[in-house]
Amino acid sequence: DAGVIQSPRHEVTEMGQEVTLRCKPISGHNSLFWYRQTMMRGLELLIYFNNNVPIDDSGMPEDRFSAKMPNASFSTLKIQPSEPRDSAVYFCASSLAGGQHTQYFGPGTRLTVL
């Protein structure tokens, strides 16, 4: 398996623009997670899905952030409009259902908002 696939790997955009990050989880995994990592705050869970259904989005910082999972093999995280403080590395991870399973992380998308 190719592992969790994220695109793009790097994104540079200007403040106010819409940004869409994409994730393809490992085939057969039922849970998908979106994380944000910064030097100041470390890794933070933004939202997670079980069987394509959002379960906990309490980590989504504000209404500018939205996430969707239209099917078992694809998810998006959208920021509209983007702001410089959104600059971070965004990770997608997937796992089998159930909290005892390992989460497998993708390579991340490094977002820079100018």
Add this chain to the structure above:
Amino acid sequence: KNQVEQSPQSLIILEGKNCTLQCNYTVSPFSNLRWYKQDTGRGPVSLTIMTFSENTKSNGRYTATLDADTKQSSLHITASQLSDSASYICVVKMAAGNKLTFGGGTRVLVKP
């Protein structure tokens, strides 16, 4: 408040030497504790997962311990190699849901 504290924040060791990283948590109710290794520019990779009933688990040269009574865990790296240079993150999962609480990580640098 559910927290995970790691120490030290960073350390430098010579190749071939051993080191131990510490993790204290206040997350409750507890489900499991994980150690992840994150290389620069990469996503975290799981090293171990330990439940309440497990007090030690090894993965190659990595050995994790857990004391659920004192809410402490450690990660011991034996005979360090240059490839061990990375950040090591302690993560605790609550009993309910899938939410993980992350420590700030320990940055390890192994020098030849």
